[in-house]
Amino acid sequence: MQANNWFGTFALRRLTYSRYTDESDTLKENLYFFIMDRLTPERRSWLMSRVKAKNTSPEMVVRRLVYGMGYRYRIHVEGLPGKPDLVFAGSRKAIYVNGCFWHGHEGCRYAGLPKSRVAFWAAKIARNRARDRENVSAMEADGWRVLTIWQCELKNREKISELLHDFLKQE
Template identity: 65%
Template sequence: MDRLTSERRSWLMSRIGSKNTKPELVVRRLVFSMGYRYRLHGKNLPGTPDLVFPGRRKAVFVNGCFWHGHAGCRYGRLPKSRIAFWEAKIDRNRQRDSSNIAELQAAGWRVLTVWECELNEIEILMRRLNEFLQSE
């Protein structure tokens, strides 16, 4: 049972932005500290990737586990109310994500998705980002 009214919950959820989120800022600082330079929110690319490395033709998406339905993650669980609504919404997000990644790959881009829960292990994430950005 939600402690907030549906109007208040709706208002709170509408305040959640899609750019400059806390997980995205953490990844941006990490990548910058590793010496890589990037462009933000590539508007000309499918899905508007969070970090774009044009010279390397690489893109990084920083996904929230809840909003993008991270399978097997404790943050990716569905709420207990309005289950049908949330299942449909998160399924649409997953389909859109996979479609955008497929379009980018078809255009010759390499894509990496960083999940919010991966920020708990910064050393592992740093290695993963470095391997992705160094690979051909």
């Protein structure tokens, strides 16, 4: 059931107002039922299609750090499970750079589920996490060393630089 945008906006404003009054919880629940996405399905689809899978900002940060350390790498190698973001073929090492939301980083404040379509998003993120585990297991079974870097970890550049250096230097 899709509500018009003006009605969704009205319901959201009404719900916000009712939080600060003594109106019943039933009214809040009824109004919340009608709150829909502000965007039309076509616009939401267009917006979601713009979410990149390659060359994301977190990935570019890691690539710049690694390149600055003097290491050279390949990106998104097709023959490897999950197409790792950075591949060091000579030393058989791979780095995955994961977004906290899309890959369900446990304990991270960026990994919360949206409030709408919770079942859909929970299933989607669970599938992503299962696929990530399978990819890492397959890589390790083939003799690769794998490092997963989370988007939230990139806030501390010194720590992540040290982590990358230690990972790439070990034999």
